[in-house]
Structures are given as structure tokens and as C-alpha cells.
Amino acid sequence: MIDVLVAGGGPAGLATAINAALAGMEAVVVEPRPGPVDKACGEGLMPTGAAALADLGVAVPDGRPFRGIRYVDGPQRVQAEFRDGPGLGVRRTALHTALAHRARDLGIRVVPGRVDAVHAAGEGVRAHVTGGPDLSAPELCAPELCGPELGRPELGGSALYGPELPGPELCGREFGARWLVAADGLHSPIRARLGLDLASRGPRRYGLRRHYRIAPWTDFVEVHWAPGGEAYVTPVGDDLVGVAVLSSERRTYDEHLARFPDLLARLDGPPATPVRGAGPLRQRVRRRVAGRILLVGDAAGYVDALTGEGISLALLSARALVGCLMVGRPEEYENAWRRLSWRSRLLTAALVRARRHPPAARMIVPAARRLPAVFGAAVRSLA
Ligand SMILES: Cc1cc2nc3c(=O)[nH]c(=O)nc-3n(C[C@H](O)[C@H](O)[C@H](O)COP(=O)(O)OP(=O)(O)OC[C@H]3O[C@@H](n4cnc5c(N)ncnc54)[C@H](O)[C@@H]3O)c2cc1C
Numbered sequence: 001m002i003d004v005l006v007a008g009g010g011p012a013g014l015a016t017a018i019n020a021a022l023a024g025m026e027a028v029v030v031e032p033r034p035g036p037v038d039k040a041c042g043e044g045l046m047p048t049g050a051a052a053l054a055d056l057g058v059a060v061p062d063g064r065p066f067r068g069i070r071y072v073d074g075p076q077r078v079q080a081e082f083r084d085g086p087g088l089g090v091r092r093t094a095l096h097t098a099l100a101h102r103a104r105d106l107g108i109r110v111v112p113g114r115v116d117a118v119h120a121a122g123e124g125v126r127a128h129v130t131g132g133p134d135l136s137a138p139e140l141c142a143p144e145l146c147g148p149e150l151g152r153p154e155l156g157g158s159a160l161y162g163p164e165l166p167g168p169e170l171c172g173r174e175f176g177a178r179w180l181v182a183a184d185g186l187h188s189p190i191r192a193r194l195g196l197d198l199a200s201r202g203p204r205r206y207g208l209r210r211h212y213r214i215a216p217w218t219d220f221v222e223v224h225w226a227p228g229g230e231a232y233v234t235p236v237g238d239d240l241v242g243v244a245v246l247s248s249e250r251r252t253y254d255e256h257l258a259r260f261p262d263l264l265a266r267l268d269g270p271p272a273t274p275v276r277g278a279g280p281l282r283q284r285v286r287r288r289v290a291g292r293i294l295l296v297g298d299a300a301g302y303v304d305a306l307t308g309e310g311i312s313l314a315l316l317s318a319r320a321l322v323g324c325l326m327v328g329r330p331e332e333y334e335n336a337w338r339r340l341s342w343r344s345r346l347l348t349a350a351l352v353r354a355r356r357h358p359p360a361a362r363m364i365v366p367a368a369r370r371l372p373a374v375f376g377a378a379v380r381s382l383a
Helices: 011-022 047-055 092-105 143-149 189-193 253-257 261-266 310-326 330-356 358-370 372-382
Strands: 002-007 027-031 064-066 068-073 076-081 087-089 109-112 114-121 124-130 173-182 206-212 221-226 229-237 240-247 276-278 293-295
Touching: 002 011, 002 114, 002 124, 002 310, 011 027, 011 092, 011 310, 027 173, 047 087, 047 310, 064 229, 068 358, 068 372, 076 358, 076 372, 087 229, 092 109, 114 173, 114 189, 173 189, 189 293, 206 253, 221 358, 229 253, 240 253, 293 310, 310 330, 330 358, 330 372, 358 372
Parallel strands: 002 027, 002 173, 027 109, 068 221, 173 293
Antiparallel strands: 064 087, 068 076, 114 124, 124 173, 206 240, 206 276, 221 229, 229 240
């Protein structure tokens, strides 16, 4: 029996497996998409997330440091710097490669496929794995969100995991594990199957992102505000900038971007990647521990991408989760997750709530300008 079977090889799943391996446990990851995995993301890794990667022994992925957050609303702007070192703007493919290499070096098996049915079995869990590598990944880029530019993950990449790892012939099999960790993303099929989803209130928000081949004009992550949506800009390389738009309105990426004329004027290079989308973003979850099954990363619940700390939280809660398994008290993970995430849940929910009311939304940047100490404290508490 494996110690920890991890469903999902995103940052949360790979970090869980790496933590488990470092603690002397055998971990196996099941992931349907061949690496390096790309995803709709603002790609700003907060300083705590960058530190958590280093703690895992993950080599610093190629990217571009940023030293704080800047809010921009027309001519008004306000910014705050992090106190304890920079964050890292990093392409998801680079982040995935760095995590996958560390996992490979620790001997962690990554099985191509999808965890399907899961059920309790004595002192463990049994999980059914179906399919081999999935090259269409429809749930990550719905055509109605991404339009004709629908991105398809690149072929190949299995070399990332090394030749010694099992191929698709291992799929369609049952795995027995002492614990199963669901790290299967925002719309976690495992969470749904366990009946842990809760209905979400309020408008549904979506995120779309694309990259531009231009030199970054700033070493801050910029959040641009406009009626009906936000655009946030992350420098991810010396000649590459990512722009993610967030909104509750279903429009194409270009229609969203047209609301930010000043930003649009800066994006004078051709797009470097296709549009990728994700949503609805808000996911409420009943609880994060169900017997021997634990939820981590976006599968554990998500408020919104507006404050950009999803990856950091995933890395930190993966560490907490494995800590709870190590001492044989998985049930303590629920409180550990709440402690790690309460600040970001509170601040993000407050911002999204303010966003819903146009008069309040118009006040966000002016208020932050008038109260720079409060803005700085908020930025640093998310960092
Ligand atoms: C528009 C947008 C912008 C964002 N910006 C930022 C940002 O700037 N900074 C930041 O820190 N966070 C940001 N986030 C959030 C961040 O992307 C997530 O928090 C992060 O990806 C969570 O990682 P994860 O491993 O939980 O999920 P994912 O990265 O989604 O990985 C889940 C994996 O599970 C796999 N999977 C699905 N079903 C199964 C199954 N049945 N069996 C096995 N595997 C399965 C999927 O293929 C996938 O690879 C943003 C999100 C969005 C949508």
C-alpha cells in the first residue's frame, strides 16, 4: 500500500508529494496532463510561496522577481512593497518543470491518468485510475471562455518525469493508499463525488490570461481597475508579460482588455500565448478532511484570483497537510488550513464584495491612496 496517493499534479499535488517524500513516505501522483502543465493563472508567486519552494529544495524556476503590488485606476495609482524579499513572476510551465524535477529526483512516481472512483477500504483508501495522458484538458479552457484561440497543451513532455516511470499501461488500475490527497483543482471532481461542494452565492467570476512578448515596464505586479473587471499584469521574463483579466461578465479576452485603454497601449507586441480561462472562481467547500481523504490547493476551496496568493497557499497547506499525516492526526488539517488561509479569504472576499457595488468599486484605489499604511499592511499580510 502506498502511503499517500495524490490526485492532481499541479503545484498543490506536487508539493504534497514532495513534502511526503521528504518526510520518508511513499507518494504517488496521478495527473492526466503531460508536462509541463500550463494553466490560466496570473503567475505571481508571493514571497511566502517563493520561500516555500526553496524549503522544498525546488530549484528557483526561470522568472522575474517583483517587489510589490501596484493598484492603477486611470491616472490614480498606489503601490506597496513587500517587506521580506520579492515575489516571483513565473510561467506556470516553468514552475511545473521545477516542481516535477524535484519530484523526479526524490523518486516520486507520476502516473498519467485521472483518479476516478475513491472509496474507504479498512485502514486506507482505494482509488480507481482511468485513462492515459489527456491532451484536450477541456475543463481548463472552455471554448466559450477562450474563443477560437482555445489553447491546447503541448504534446510530449513525458520525459519530464523520467523514463523509469510507468506509462499509460498502468492506468485503469486500482491503487491502495493509506491516505488520498485530492489536489485536483478548482472544480475538484473528487470533492464533488464526496458531496463536499457547497453552493456559492453572488455573481460568478471568471479569469482569462494571455502573454505578450514585450519587456516589462515595472517590477511590481499591477492590478488595473475598470468598471466591470480587473486586469493584472505580471512580469514573468525579461521579454514576457502576462495579463490576466477577471470579471463576472462573459466576454472575450479582447473585449475585456478594451476596457483598459492605457494598458492596451502598452501591449504593443503580438500575443505570445493563446488565451486560457478558468472559472467560476469561487468554490465553497463543506470541509477539507473526509476520513482518509484530504483536500489541498484550489480543491480545498477558493475565493478569487484578485489577490493572487493561490499558489502560495497551496504550497503552505501542502506542508501543513503532510505534517498532520506525520503525527497521525489528519483531522487537525482542517484547522491548520483555516489558520493559513483566513487572512487571504477575508481580504479577497471583502474586495470582491466591494467590486459588486459600482460606487464602492470606484473608491478602492482612491481609498488605498488616502490610507497607504492600510494598503501596505494588506499587501504585506497577503505576501
Ligand atoms: C485567472 C487566474 C489568475 C490567477 N493568478 C494567480 C496568481 O497570480 N498567483 C497565485 O498564486 N495564484 C493565482 N491563481 C490561482 C492559482 O492558479 C491556483 O491557486 C493554483 O493553480 C492551485 O494549484 P492546484 O495544484 O490546487 O490546482 P491546479 O493547478 O489546477 O492543478 C490541478 C491538477 O489536477 C489535475 N486533475 C484534475 N482532475 C483530476 C483527477 N480526477 N485525477 C487526477 N488529476 C486531476 C489537473 O489536470 C491539474 O493539473 C490564479 C487563478 C486564476 C484562475
